[in-house]
Amino acid sequence: MSAFIPKYLYNFFLKDNSHVIQEYLTVFSQMIAFHDPELSNHLNEIGFIPDLYAIPWFLTMFTHVFPLHKIFHLWDTLLLGNSSFPFCIGVAILQQLRDRLLANGFNECILLFSDLPEIDIERCVRESINLFCWTPKSATYRQHAQPPKPTSDGNGFGKTTAFYSSDYQDLSNTDLSREPLKLSELKAEVSPRISAEDLIDLCELTGPAHFKTPVKRPKAVKTKIVAVDIRSNEDFSRGHIPGSINVPYSSVFGPDGELLQCPSTNTLASYKSRVVVILSNVTKNAAAFAAHLVKVNFPRVCVLDGGINKMKPTGLLTVPSPQI
Template identity: 45%
Template sequence: MFSHVFPLHKILHLWDKLLLGDASFPLFVGLAILRQLRDTLLASGFNECILLFSDLPEVDMERCVNDSIEMYCSTPRSVTYRQHEYQPPPQSKSSEVNADLEMTPIPVSELQSEFCPRISAANLLELLDLQHIKYSRPKVIVVDIRSSEEYNRGAVPNSVNIPFSTVNISERILPTSPETAHLQNNKGKVIAIVGSRGPSMPQFAEVLVKSSFPRVCTLHRGIQVLRSANILVVPGAM
């Protein structure tokens, strides 16, 4: 893995991590390399980029390993879902999860039309940690883009409502509101876009990504899947 562009003494730094990580870890190694070369790549033409990738002697491998581990640990597992990846069986019946909350295969053409990854409902519920079992602070901000009327009939606890209709999609402009300010103040956290199935979630997510929000994802299968988890509440009761 990566041995066609790195000398052996640098590959040694990667081997242990590749063996200990799951099948998604090489992706994060590649992203860590791109992060280091970002400025050079943006300033280069296509042919220069191809030549650069044929030999990578200047990559700081220790930094690459550290960056890839940081990204791997902070990325929800469902974001790197692959249809044919081996999934170990549950350790016990108590660890089994409602199949409706898990990821399902997505056509490549549909993925290519979207600007950010999807997160499963099971992964979202884990990050929400509504019982405060794992985290002392929320790890994710849920943005509900349905209309105010729909939102007020039942929403994810502690979510914020920014209706899709209030966003200038063509100009990529978010409305001025306390909810938008809340997002700006929490740019480092995972932001999960929740709404009805259709084009509105990926379109809203694209606005956030192009507004320099670093960790944006959309809820796979939309908010309807959360009804089976029985977590939606009336906002006034949150």
């Protein structure tokens, strides 16, 4: 327990733990929006926020929710994962109750969680691992998590995925790491941010900084991620991430956030099965664009922390060859 609590519940039991808990619940909200935007939209519309039901889940690592024989099974898996795995368990529980949650309003949801229905723990474990494998490791970054360790043992579910290779909290900070945000700023964003180092790793970008044209390493399987650059065509042409697509903000959403029918919309729709990373030269624009996508039930949307400016020093941006 002396190892378990710092890993999964670091500073949860301070006399004033409000900042720690609020950050945790906010990241959990972003995970719901990331994996199930339709459910996230509905729960937000009726005001059924995680503060009303999820605090006992995370304070007790679900022992408040499940009988002991189910906890044995759940913790067997939890202990293999890193400190962010509980978010995936929480989302998996919500998804088992999805149909009932979507069909009900605030009062009915409160009653539903006051006497939680039977949860298939085997399905919960299986689905939480799948959610875990689809989540970029820096998306669950928390400022109040356990401090980085000198070395990392590489926690994660083996080599089942290119996404989670280690616990993000154990990684050393670099200029390409996630930047801490004020709680108010974190709460204002619907979608999680990911780090530039995560994007480089997941897009498999290579090429020393002095190369003018970086190359992508060959892949044996179809990539799970796509970078969507929402800057203007002119800015995009001056330098962009190799393999990224240019979808200018104004070409997809109208002034009220409504989705416009246009080629850019169709291009975005074709990537709906992947993780979509929104990037811009202004992070607020990227966050707003991501929020609009979530509003129209677009899954697995995240934002590049620091935007295109974080990528410029890497030498990984490419410029299209001039037409002859």
